[in-house]
Amino acid sequence: MITDIWGRIRRGQGIWPAVPAFVFLLVFFVVPMGTLLSFGFLSIERGNVDDAQFTLSYLTSTLQDDLFWWVWWKSFYIGVLATALCFVLAYPLAYLYAESGRTLRLIILTLTISPLLTSAIVRTYAWLVILGGRRGVVNAGLLELGLIDRPIRMLNTDWAVIIGMAQVHLPFMVLPLITALAGRDRNIEAASLGLGVGRLATFFKVTVPLSIPGIVAGLTIVFALSYTNFIIPQLLGGGGFTTLAVQVYEQIVVLLDWSKGAMLALLLLSSCFVFVLLIGLAGNRAMRWSEKETT
Amino acid sequence: MIEVENANKYFGANHVLQNCDMSVQTGEVVTLLGASGCGKTTLLRCIAGFETPSSGRIVLAGNDVTREPPNRRDVGFVFQNYALFPHMTVAENVAYGLKARRMDKAAIDRAVAEILDLVSLTDFANRFPKSLSGGQQQRVALARSLVMRPKVLLMDEAFSALDAKLRGAMQVELRKIVKHVGITAVCVTHDQAEALTISDRIAVMNAGRIQQFATPEQIYDMPVSAFVADFIGAANILPRATAQGFESAKSKLNGSAALVVRPENLTLRSAPTDAGVEGSVVFARLTGPCVEYEVALKDGTLVRALLDRDRDGAFSVGETVRVDVRNPAACIALSAGMEGVA
Numbered sequence: 216m217i218t219d220i221w222g223r224i225r226r227g228q229g230i231w232p233a234v235p236a237f238v239f240l241l242v243f244f245v246v247p248m249g250t251l252l253s254f255g256f257l258s259i260e261r262g263n264v265d266d267a268q269f270t271l272s273y274l275t276s277t278l279q280d281d282l283f284w285w286v287w288w289k290s291f292y293i294g295v296l297a298t299a300l301c302f303v304l305a306y307p308l309a310y311l312y313a314e315s316g317r318t319l320r321l322i323i324l325t326l327t328i329s330p331l332l333t334s335a336i337v338r339t340y341a342w343l344v345i346l347g348g349r350r351g352v353v354n355a356g357l358l359e360l361g362l363i364d365r366p367i368r369m370l371n372t373d374w375a376v377i378i379g380m381a382q383v384h385l386p387f388m389v390l391p392l393i394t395a396l397a398g399r400d401r402n403i404e405a406a407s408l409g410l411g412v413g414r415l416a417t418f419f420k421v422t423v424p425l426s427i428p429g430i431v432a433g434l435t436i437v438f439a440l441s442y443t444n445f446i447i448p449q450l451l452g453g454g455g456f457t458t459l460a461v462q463v464y465e466q467i468v469v470l471l472d473w474s475k476g477a478m479l480a481l482l483l484l485s486s487c488f489v490f491v492l493l494i495g496l497a498g499n500r501a502m503r504w505s506e507k508e509t510t
Numbered sequence: 511m512i513e514v515e516n517a518n519k520y521f522g523a524n525h526v527l528q529n530c531d532m533s534v535q536t537g538e539v540v541t542l543l544g545a546s547g548c549g550k551t552t553l554l555r556c557i558a559g560f561e562t563p564s565s566g567r568i569v570l571a572g573n574d575v576t577r578e579p580p581n582r583r584d585v586g587f588v589f590q591n592y593a594l595f596p597h598m599t600v601a602e603n604v605a606y607g608l609k610a611r612r613m614d615k616a617a618i619d620r621a622v623a624e625i626l627d628l629v630s631l632t633d634f635a636n637r638f639p640k641s642l643s644g645g646q647q648q649r650v651a652l653a654r655s656l657v658m659r660p661k662v663l664l665m666d667e668a669f670s671a672l673d674a675k676l677r678g679a680m681q682v683e684l685r686k687i688v689k690h691v692g693i694t695a696v697c698v699t700h701d702q703a704e705a706l707t708i709s710d711r712i713a714v715m716n717a718g719r720i721q722q723f724a725t726p727e728q729i730y731d732m733p734v735s736a737f738v739a740d741f742i743g744a745a746n747i748l749p750r751a752t753a754q755g756f757e758s759a760k761s762k763l764n765g766s767a768a769l770v771v772r773p774e775n776l777t778l779r780s781a782p783t784d785a786g787v788e789g790s791v792v793f794a795r796l797t798g799p800c801v802e803y804e805v806a807l808k809d810g811t812l813v814r815a816l817l818d819r820d821r822d823g824a825f826s827v828g829e830t831v832r833v834d835v836r837n838p839a840a841c842i843a844l845s846a847g848m849e850g851v852a
Contacts, residue, residue, distance in 0.1 A: 402593035405560060410607030410658060411581045420606075424597045504597045504638040 255478035273478040283479075290458040290483070293373065294442035297380035301388045301437050302430070304381060309392035309429070310422075313399070327389045335383050339450045342379045346370045346451070371453030379447045384440050388433040395429025396422075424501070431498030435491050442487055459483045511536040511694045512557060512662060517566035519552055526552050527563065528718040534711075539688055539695045541705040543741070544715035550698045551666055553715070557696060558587045558664050571661050586655025588665040592647050594639040600626070600650050601635040607658045625657040628687060645676045652684070656691060663688065663695040669704055681707040702742050714738045731840075735848040739770040746771045746813045747844075755787040755809070759838045766843035775840050776815035777822065778803060778831045786834030789813070791825050805833055 223230055255274065257267035277283050312323045330338060345352045346369040354366040369375055403425070407417040423430075445460035452458075457465075459479060466476030512534040519527035526549045534540050542550035555561040557568055559580035568576045575583045595603050601622055608618045626632045629649040639647055648668060655663055668684075669677045685708045688695050699705055705712045706726045713723040714737070722734045726742075733739035736747045753759060753769040763769055779786070792812070793804035803815045803825060813833065817823075825831055835841060 400591070400593065402589045402591060403595060405580070406587070406589060406593040406654075407595070407606070409558065409560075409580045409585070409587045410610065410654070412607070412610040413581070416610070421595060502597075504599075505640065506638075 251477050252481045252484075253477070254473045255475075255481050257474060259474055273474050277475070277478050277482065283482075286457055286459055286462055287482075287486070290442055290460065293376055293380070293448070293458060294438055296373075297377045297384070297441040298434055298438045300377055300381040301384055301441075302434065305385055305388035305392055305433065309389050309396050312389075312393050313396035324393075327386050327393075330383075331386055336446055336450075338383055339379055339447050342375070342382070342451055343370065346375050346378075370451065371456065373452075373456075375451040376448050376456065379451045380441045380444060383444075383447060384437045387436045387440065391432035391436070392426065392429040395426040395432075399425055427498060427501050431494060431502075435494050438494065439487055439491055442490070443483060511538070511571055512696065513567070513569035514553070514557065515567040515569065517553070517556060517563040517568065519549070519556065519561065520564045526718050527556070530566070530718075530720050532713060532720060532723060534694060534696060536694055537692050538710045539685065539697070539708055541697045541699055541709040541712045542715055543699055543702060543705040543712050545700055545741075548715045549718040550700075550715045554664055554666055554696060554698045557662070558585055559583050560587075584660050585662045585664055586658055586660035588648075588651045588655055588663070588668045590667040590670060592639075592651040592668075592671075594647060594650055594654070596639050599636050599638055600631060600642070603639065603650055604654050604657050606654065621657055625653045628656070628690070629653045644672050645680055648672065648680060652687065656687075656693070661694065663693050665695065665697040667698055667700070669699070669701070677704070678707070684708060706742075712742075714741055716741075731842075733770060733842060734844075736768065736770065736844055739842065739844075744773050744814060744816075746773065746776065748811065748813070752787075752807060752809055752811045755807070756835050757785070759835045759841050762838050762841045762843055764843060767846040767848070768844045770842040770844060771813075771835055772840065773802065773814040773816035774800075775836050776813060777834050777836050778805065778815055778817060778825055779834065780823075780825060780829065780831055783832050786832040789831055789833050791827050791829050791831060794825065794827055805831065807833065 220230065254264075256269055256271065257264070258270045258272070259267045308323065308327070312320055315323065343351075348354065348370065349358070349366045351366075351370070353369065354363075357363045358366065399422070404417055404421055407421045408414070412420065443460050445458070445464050448456055448458045448461050449464075452461075460483060463476050463480045463483060466472045466479060470476075512532070514530055514532040517527050517530040518525070528549075530549075530553055532540075532553075542553055544550045552561060556563045557570075559575065559578060559582075563576065566576075567574055570583060570585070580587070595606065598606065604622045604625060605618050608621060613621075622635075623632070626635055629652060631646060631649055631653065634642060634646060634650075639650065642650065648671075651668070669680060672680060681704055688708075697705075697708060709726060711723060711725055712729055714721045714729060716737050722729055722738045724732075729738060729742050733742065733745075736745070739745035739747065748756075748769045748771060750763065750767055750769075753763050759769060759771070777786075778791075787807050789805040789807040791803050792806050795802045795804075797816075799820075800816050800818055801824065803817065805813050805815060807813060815833065
């Protein structure tokens, strides 16, 4: 891709349409991001950035810190479980959409997109009301029905965070799956049925493999969002709960240790890229049939 | 082998199949021929089980399968776009149905190798469909159906995605393969040349009805309606009043409503003669060894005449000519109600 762009420039073909976006991102994203991340390699005394010295001590101390690895593991497994839950909820919904008529499609699409019209923070607060103590919607309901004697602890657990993330990120899983499933060629499934393979087996052998592009897109977006989200863990995980993203926030905003925070941000960001890359590679492997040239 | 008994199909208020009756013998290749929207694909899908007729019966090999799903009918279906499994290799595509039957692996491998050899695709066994040409994909689709050894092979416009030259070659190839296997096959097409190439019998369909079900020769020589005459080959449909002008063909007309005269059965003469009917040439089109003339008869009827250049000489546009029937015996009389072409 880079060589494509370079080729266009050398041949004198226009890249002008991309210039405004490029300048905007350079000024408002690349430069500030670079500045922040560079703090991870600078020793900053009392907020004085001008006299800062280059150092690798934050990198080495962070990587040697057991607490860092424990927090990283928490971020990772919350991200994985939230993505998995999101996928399990989204696939049937997207499938239903693909099988529906116009009215039901419109309803599903509206219900999927409309949560995006409210802030994620607001929706997370709503989960406080739903999962919260004795008077939360779930506990109150269960108590009322006599199914439980005393409230179940739901808030301030890993699962509260996972459920919250799955809900907040659901649209980003549903939309690419809808694209993949609604546009598929139904004759391929008819062919499978015609060859004596039942509906369920056809679904797993034909429908699911052919929706891999949507699955990869959804998993990538939702994992990246869940792995790096810091609001939901803070609100639904409680005081003792922490992830890498929460740590970045606390180091920079609460403890004012910018260098440590920047280093954590760098590690969070780069590891996120690695995972996104791995999902993409796995997807490419599963999709090797879509390449024109095969051996 | 296949009995379609009084099948009707409605899509909402649309009556797309109207009292269709058809009986296909074992080992026979039958084509459903008609323009788009005539119901031919719906009839095929009813035989396959992808659609259920609103009334009537479908009997395959003596079993009433009208309500059976496709996978319980023992039919193979080749889709218009082939519907290959893009995520499986050629060999996996072909083995797919056999695996579902829980055959043992050695037997599957043997059957796959055998059928790929039959369709000349052995070298492509490990390729994915996307890297194959249209003709190769079509043969994979055919192999995938044939390997199941179905009682009946059904094909929906299986050649329409191929370019003209390849199409002709594949039609000949298909007929050879199908006859070699000895399977009963029903194909759907809108292409009369394809129907003539691959079929033992042709069912010409129009507006949801089977108009004529007969051998290609019978359909060409003895069309039962103007529609059939016009659909297979070219035809001049002369209404009774016009046809009476031709002395030679009068006897053939008898009491019928119209006369079908093929363009090659008309002749033009420029010499002053009383034979035939007067007309003037309005258009001439070269088709290789022959020229097709469009002639306006004096009552306004337009007829087409196909003349051999060497034998019959040339006529120019605007020339006044005498049009006559070459061989009155080859004209087809149509009874009342059969003279409409739509």
